[in-house]
Amino acid sequence: MIEMQIISKKIQYLRQQKRWNQSILAEKLKLSVPAVSKIETGMTDINMSRLMQIAEIFEVTLMELLSTDEQYMPSAAYQEAGAIRAKLMLREDEITQLQKKLIDLYEVCRKGLL
Template sequence: MKTLGKKIRLLRHQKSWSQEDVAKRLEISIPAFSKIETGITDVNLSRLEQISKLFDMSVVQLLTFNDAESQEKYTSEVEELNKKVTEREKEVIDLQKRIIELYEELRKAKH
């Protein structure tokens, strides 16, 4: 349930709401809401429905929230890293060519 709490905290931050704001909307105490966010308290279905309505989403959306975003972020990070690796490989190849050229120049200069 800790991941659910993290999702709820992320949604709360996106709305710029404090724990107090959300606790009031859910008609629970701030410590009770804090325990939901930290995963100390398991969330029952009725509370889950209440929280999902608060964030204008279905229970399924709430439970799967951030999964797609994480995947998209991961994919874009991997693509960016692949580009960097490709650039570095080209740099290494260019440096290897330059080393070979310099070696050939030294060899010719000795003879």
């Protein structure tokens, strides 16, 4: 189930990289928009012929589409993930600093110095 969710998110990512909305992808797949939504949320199983069609539309190999291995994930997704990780690390540092300040203020208040 987890692999299907990864594949579903990959399909959504590839669609967004093309700057397509779900209706554009639905038209290319000859599906309804709700059907595309179910594919992208992992709520429906996708048969092999549909996966091959999706891979062709996005100009990726079937292996790239199906693989959950890092080497087959879109490089732009990893660059974006790296940027998000860097921002997250900065936020975590900020949180740690704010926690230290809060503890210091608590100690000051506890001693009655404030």
